[in-house]
Amino acid sequence: MEVAARAGVSIKTASRALNGEGYVAHETRQRVQQAADELGYRANGMARELRLGGNTSTLIGMLGGDLGNPFYSKLASGLEREVRFRGLQLVTVNTDEDTRSEQRLTDALLERRVRALVVASTLPSHEHLAAEHRHGIPFVFVDRPPVGLSADAVLLDNRGGAHQAAAHLLELGHTRIGIVGDLSRLSTNQERVTSFGATLRAAGIADWREHLIEDAHDVDTAQRAVLDLLRRDPAPTAIFTTNNRITTGALRVLHRLPAPPALIGFDELDMGDILGVTVVTHDPENMGRQTARLLLERLDGYAGTARWVILPTRLIPRASSRRPPGTG
Amino acid sequence: MEVAARAGVSIKTASRALNGEGYVAHETRQRVQQAADELGYRANGMARELRLGGNTSTLIGMLGGDLGNPFYSKLASGLEREVRFRGLQLVTVNTDEDTRSEQRLTDALLERRVRALVVASTLPSHEHLAAEHRHGIPFVFVDRPPVGLSADAVLLDNRGGAHQAAAHLLELGHTRIGIVGDLSRLSTNQERVTSFGATLRAAGIADWREHLIEDAHDVDTAQRAVLDLLRRDPAPTAIFTTNNRITTGALRVLHRLPAPPALIGFDELDMGDILGVTVVTHDPENMGRQTARLLLERLDGYAGTARWVILPTRLIPRASSRRPPGTG
DNA sequence: TTGAAAGCGCTAACAT
DNA sequence: ATGTTAGCGCTTTCAA
Numbered sequence: 001m002e003v004a005a006r007a008g009v010s011i012k013t014a015s016r017a018l019n020g021e022g023y024v025a026h027e028t029r030q031r032v033q034q035a036a037d038e039l040g041y042r043a044n045g046m047a048r049e050l051r052l053g054g055n056t057s058t059l060i061g062m063l064g065g066d067l068g069n070p071f072y073s074k075l076a077s078g079l080e081r082e083v084r085f086r087g088l089q090l091v092t093v094n095t096d097e098d099t100r101s102e103q104r105l106t107d108a109l110l111e112r113r114v115r116a117l118v119v120a121s122t123l124p125s126h127e128h129l130a131a132e133h134r135h136g137i138p139f140v141f142v143d144r145p146p147v148g149l150s151a152d153a154v155l156l157d158n159r160g161g162a163h164q165a166a167a168h169l170l171e172l173g174h175t176r177i178g179i180v181g182d183l184s185r186l187s188t189n190q191e192r193v194t195s196f197g198a199t200l201r202a203a204g205i206a207d208w209r210e211h212l213i214e215d216a217h218d219v220d221t222a223q224r225a226v227l228d229l230l231r232r233d234p235a236p237t238a239i240f241t242t243n244n245r246i247t248t249g250a251l252r253v254l255h256r257l258p259a260p261p262a263l264i265g266f267d268e269l270d271m272g273d274i275l276g277v278t279v280v281t282h283d284p285e286n287m288g289r290q291t292a293r294l295l296l297e298r299l300d301g302y303a304g305t306a307r308w309v310i311l312p313t314r315l316i317p318r319a320s321s322r323r324p325p326g327t328g
Numbered sequence: 329m330e331v332a333a334r335a336g337v338s339i340k341t342a343s344r345a346l347n348g349e350g351y352v353a354h355e356t357r358q359r360v361q362q363a364a365d366e367l368g369y370r371a372n373g374m375a376r377e378l379r380l381g382g383n384t385s386t387l388i389g390m391l392g393g394d395l396g397n398p399f400y401s402k403l404a405s406g407l408e409r410e411v412r413f414r415g416l417q418l419v420t421v422n423t424d425e426d427t428r429s430e431q432r433l434t435d436a437l438l439e440r441r442v443r444a445l446v447v448a449s450t451l452p453s454h455e456h457l458a459a460e461h462r463h464g465i466p467f468v469f470v471d472r473p474p475v476g477l478s479a480d481a482v483l484l485d486n487r488g489g490a491h492q493a494a495a496h497l498l499e500l501g502h503t504r505i506g507i508v509g510d511l512s513r514l515s516t517n518q519e520r521v522t523s524f525g526a527t528l529r530a531a532g533i534a535d536w537r538e539h540l541i542e543d544a545h546d547v548d549t550a551q552r553a554v555l556d557l558l559r560r561d562p563a564p565t566a567i568f569t570t571n572n573r574i575t576t577g578a579l580r581v582l583h584r585l586p587a588p589p590a591l592i593g594f595d596e597l598d599m600g601d602i603l604g605v606t607v608v609t610h611d612p613e614n615m616g617r618q619t620a621r622l623l624l625e626r627l628d629g630y631a632g633t634a635r636w637v638i639l640p641t642r643l644i645p646r647a648s649s650r651r652p653p654g655t656g
Numbered sequence: 657t658t659g660a661a662a663g664c665g666c667t668a669a670c671a672t
Numbered sequence: 673a674t675g676t677t678a679g680c681g682c683t684t685t686c687a688a
Contacts, residue, residue, distance in 0.1 A: 337658080350657095
């Protein structure tokens with residue numbers, strides 16, 4: 001250690017001084033501190049952890065496909081606040097929904113020995129994590145469940161939420177309802193779409209898939225999908241959008257229409273109340289807290305079977321669903 | 329290395345096999361690979377980097393006070409996409425605007441030897457980073473400039489944007505204009521407020537500070553501040569909000585009013601066009617790209633003086649500022 | 657094609 | 673109160 005030399009002490013004494021361990025003469029400590037400052041010295045955390053055996057990291061990794069989405073950022077924020085109490089730090093990485101990226105970033109986090117990993121994955125399978133998981137590093141999956149791997153998860157009641165949305169529209173007399181969905185391979189989307197459809201079918205609407213458009217993954221695509229639905233004859237009198245981005249796209253189209261169809265979106269919107277959009281809402285920050293809870297219990301030694309927490313959703317009726325089927 | 333033992337080879341051979349270096353017998357490689365799989369082995373990135381001397385990390389750290397804010401998440405996303413081309417990975421940490429947290433997280437990232445650091449700091453000074461910086465690890469400050477330290481930065485033309493907002497309102501005939509600002513210690517806020525005020529003063533409005541409320545850091549506080557302004561007699565006929573959160577708070581109040589004052593907000597809003605809110609906008613993703621550019625040039629060896637990039641802002645007039653001063 | 661030894665920066669254990 | 677030795681898991685260098 002360069003610092004030790006400059007201060008004229010042994011390497012170990014320098015270490016003691018810098019780490020504030022006892023048994024260092026006042027004057028020595030000062031000399032070391034000064035040398036360190038002059039050199040711009042910073043302890044090498046990697047070497048320390050390497051020496052200490054690897055489970056001293058205070059880093060929790062979180063991996064997500066689209067952490068820019070307010071849903072995930074609120075989730076992360078709830079999680080972060082919770083783990084911070086325990087002296088743990090959250091680092092997040094964004095995979096941009098790119099599978100290769102997700103692989104590489106998972107490796108990077110794991111190789112750097114994060115203490116635990118929170119995964120909001122878009123991958124179709126997580127078997128590549130199985131070995132790691134058996135080795136003891138805790139994973140908690142959020143929003144989307146682990147596949148090919150038994151691990152803790154915090155999920156939404158997607159089926160329940162979609163069911164409420166469908167029931168609400170049926171009650172208002174709608175029978176021709178369009179659905180605009182996200183990537184069809186995503187489990188969240190599948191659950192929302194199929195549950196919504198099942199409720200329609202149970203009400204005697206057998207051909208609900210006629211008005212289903214999926215894979216509208218961004219706002220622009222969603223806009224086009226909604227336009228497509230509206231141009232049909234007869235056009236749907238109501239539309240269900242399966243997430244916040246898609247709802248945004250739908251709003252961009254609908255707000256220009258003199259007599260727009262009814263609208264229900266999954267996920268609350270920042271301006272949902274102002275815009276009067278009926279939504280199926282839930283509490284992302286609470287999701288973060290639940291995630292933290294599972295994580296911390298694992299860190300505290302719980303080694304039982306994987307636990308899944310399913311969080312409730314709630315329908316908030318607002319103006320956008322009050323438009324009766326006749327108006328369109 | 330446990331794997332080596334299990335495969336019955338030397339530790340070095342195992343290393344070679346796993347890293348795909350040449351000169352390993354086919355059969356040996358397979359044996360090693362199998363042993364690794366069975367053991368759930370994962371290379372220890374810390375040990376590798378330690379051995380390699382420390383500048384092999386592919387991690388870029390980004391530190392922000394409120395990465396959940398769409399402004400920062402868009403910025404991060406622009407940055408991420410850019411560095412990914414270079415095989416670099418972005419990890420972000422959120423300090424929740426907490427000074428102690430910011431300190432600790434900076435240390436954590438630096439101790440883990442990230443390759444470079446992007447800082448959206450809320451600290452009043454960054455002198456503690458000076459030594460580090462001299463040591464060669466590149467910093468790029470975004471949104472808020474470095475203080476007590478000479479480093480690259482990507483900033484917004486806050487003064488210009490605020491000036492445009494003020495000029496726009498003056499042109500429309502407003503003379504009693506409320507301002508709701510963020511934390512007064514933040515340089516961004518100071519620039520926006522003082523520039524806005526200077527433009528008013530130049531137009532003969534000397535008492536503009538009468539209608540200034542600062543430190544409205546979250547949506548709720550902003551709501552209360554706007555209500556406070558509106559209850560005054562005479563109330564302002566227009567309001568300028570210095571960031572997206574505050575604008576959101578203002579909208580919550582104004583949208584319920586029969587004859588709301590005019591409104592201009594700094595930062596674009598997700599639903600800005602739908603809601604018809606006049607804003608001073610800019611391009612956060614581009615900010616991320618510019619940040620990446622400065623960063624990568626440093627990584628490529630540029631060692632010249634610090635460079636500041638100031639990005640333009642643009643006024644988008646929409647319905648919310650078309651409300652004339654007489655209406656309120 | 658494989659292996660042995662040394663050392664990256666650090667700290668625990670044991671001297672002194 | 674301070675120093676020495678060993679070793680964390682890896683890779684580089686040199687040898688076999």
